Amino acid sequence: MTDTQPDVTPALSERPKRADALRNYEKLLVAAGEAFAEDGASASLEDIARRAGVGIGTLYRHFPTRQHLLEAVYIGEVEEMARSAADLADLPPWDALATWLRQFVSYAATKRALGAELLAYTDADADVFQKCRTAIVTAGDALLDRAQEAGVARTDTSFIEVGRLVGGLSAIRGAEPGEIDRLLDIVLDGLRYRPPAAD
Amino acid sequence: MTDTQPDVTPALSERPKRADALRNYEKLLVAAGEAFAEDGASASLEDIARRAGVGIGTLYRHFPTRQHLLEAVYIGEVEEMARSAADLADLPPWDALATWLRQFVSYAATKRALGAELLAYTDADADVFQKCRTAIVTAGDALLDRAQEAGVARTDTSFIEVGRLVGGLSAIRGAEPGEIDRLLDIVLDGLRYRPPAAD
């Protein structure tokens, strides 16, 4: 990344200031991550508080709504993905894009409950959520742009759209091993540039 | 209604036999259809019973779980789609497939809460649900097979997979008008047969 942009995370996550508050915040984040992974996005908040060893009131102090908690967990994932996109800068444009999308799908598939909602909501009202989405889109856009400029990807689409397509894949549950990969192949095939010819 | 096997639905919906029970069953189905369309798949069951003008116990008698109720509502939609597939038999293979997939997406998008889950669950434990899925897959398979045999669709995939891909599209919320169409274009492009060449 550029040096003007110090880090991938400008002000995504706003942590509490007091030491004990921070501690609880982290504990909640970990507990929520586990609970969401296990039980899906509708995991019981009281259970999460219990796992974290804090009172339910503390949970609500840090995360006024379920959305907020989901968002906070997303942020971790998003930072991971954005970092990963930067690492692929060495690969040829198409490979970088394809590789990253593959990572994206398999990664999101693990945390399916979370990944599914991420790119599916356009009308997300939460601001942090928007920023979070923007971060991923920016990272993906860079890869797509590079591929488009290199003439290996079709130019009549944007990463926002591609992201949705791929995000949908990650929502698929109980797929056979390799199935998602093949579906992604289809999408990638549709996305690859093809010279206009008689069809 | 007739005692002979009348239509596309062999034994999909098992209705209650007593007249009053049947009446309530239908009322619940209508109310649930409305409620799910308005509030999504997590609409309150007690509200549905209230809308239908029956007690909550009656709802549970007919539909032991939310899944069951969702399924029963699906069945109506599925029958519609299957019928529609048959009507496209006159069109050229590719057009029939493309048209039907387009219908599928736009139709499912209306009832997004329902459509999203339909093709996403592979590990659906409910048996009726399975059958329901089979009905759609059978209809879609016929269209895809025809296109494959005519040499206009790639042959290394099955409708199960395509259905998932397209089903994912219908889960997208808040898309701009025409956006879903373009995404479907990409999928269709990837699905269309292309002679193997230097790549």
Place this chain on the structure above:
DNA sequence: CAACAAGTGGAGGCAACCTCCGCTTCAACA
């Protein structure tokens, strides 16, 4: 170490889920 702001936790109100069971209604058969 004092004082106060920041943070904590859980009791309690509310709503949805679901079960259970006494009452009602249908329809089958004499």
Place this chain on the structure above:
DNA sequence: TGTTGAAGCGGAGGTTGCCTCCACTTGTTG
């Protein structure tokens, strides 16, 4: 047509999860 058993009905109430509120505790700062 009347009787009767089974099928169906409905809602009270137990359980659980959501969220608010506020009296108490604890970290921080001067």
